Amino acid sequence: MNSCDGPGPPPEDWQERPLAWLQYVGILAYMPTIRAAFSRPVKPPEPAVFRARDAARRGLSRTALGRLARSGAVERVGRGLYVPAGAKITEHHTLAEAAKRVPAGTICLLSALAFHGMTTQGPHEVWLAIDVKARKPKADWPPMRVVRFSGRARAFGVEKHVVDGVEVAITSRAKTVADCFKYRNKIGVDVAVEALREYLGKRGRSMDDLLRAASVCRVARVMKPYIESLS
Numbered sequence: 306m307n308s309c310d311g312p313g314p315p316p317e318d319w320q321e322r323p324l325a326w327l328q329y330v331g332i333l334a335y336m337p338t339i340r341a342a343f344s345r346p347v348k349p350p351e352p353a354v355f356r357a358r359d360a361a362r363r364g365l366s367r368t369a370l371g372r373l374a375r376s377g378a379v380e381r382v383g384r385g386l387y388v389p390a391g392a393k394i395t396e397h398h399t400l401a402e403a404a405k406r407v408p409a410g411t412i413c414l415l416s417a418l419a420f421h422g423m424t425t426q427g428p429h430e431v432w433l434a435i436d437v438k439a440r441k442p443k444a445d446w447p448p449m450r451v452v453r454f455s456g457r458a459r460a461f462g463v464e465k466h467v468v469d470g471v472e473v474a475i476t477s478r479a480k481t482v483a484d485c486f487k488y489r490n491k492i493g494v495d496v497a498v499e500a501l502r503e504y505l506g507k508r509g510r511s512m513d514d515l516l517r518a519a520s521v522c523r524v525a526r527v528m529k530p531y532i533e534s535l536s
Contacts, residue, residue, distance in 0.1 A: 354402050354471060357387070399447040401471035403431040406449075407442045410435050411463055411474040413452065414492060417481040420466075423503040424496065434459070434476070452488065461521045462514075478504055479511065483518035486528050498531055505535050 360370050370387070373379045379387045397420055400412050416432040418424040430450040435441070437455040462480025466473050476484060482504045485497035504510055515532075519525040 354387070354398070354405055354469060395469055397468050399431050400473050401469040402447045403433055403449055404471050404473040406444050406447070407433060407435065409439065410442070411476060413476045413481065414484055414488060415496070417476045418485070418500055420475055421478045421481065423478065423481070423500050426496070457521050462518055477514070479514035479518040482515060483522040483524055483528070486519070486524040487522040501528070501531055502535055
């Protein structure tokens with residue numbers, strides 16, 4: 306193919322690989338294509354949400370990104386946060402957006418319960434744990450409820466999950482239950498008990514993991530009578 310011919314038509318699955326559309330900017334938005342270096346194959350999974358800085362690293366200027374947003378090829382969902390038009394997203398998409406907004410944060414409490422399928426509630430905010438010394442994030446989207454974890458409680462029981470192509474740190478099921486009892490004054494004792502009941506009723510649950518998490522969060526004595534009554 307001649308170097309002046311451009312990258313050719315978009316592949317049929319371009320909407321399933323959201324960032325792959327960047328190499329077809331000239332076709333989708335009638336603008337010059339970005340540098341040819343980006344034409345190298347992109348390995349899935351591709352994130353369904355990205356920051357302006359992510360696009361800049363791919364060679365797309367903020368001006369070009371703004372034109373894409375005005376053309377409808379991408380949607381601006383927050384300051385510096387974008388989603389490709391037609392991108393396939395899941396019910397946990399806001400967790401991916403929060404992870405992009407606050408990479409050092411950890412999804413916790415009600416949001417972690419919802420992710421693990423351990424609550425009937427659907428939180429309207431993303432519950433996010435940050436370090437006690439970290440600066441509180443300021444973002445217009447997604448709405449976030451920030452709590453501060455310290456010491457072992459900050460690092461213990463953190464798992465990495467891929468949500469809409471974005472790696473997201475989320476507390477484990479056992480750690481989430483222990484956190485709910487630790488922060489029962491914030492979320493309610495009934496929510497914590499429901500989380501414990503769900504945990505104990507799920508296959509593959511580990512009492513060792515639960516007791517270890519309770520110890521780290523210093524709520525072992527608080528949780529003991531509830532565990533005995535529900536076991």
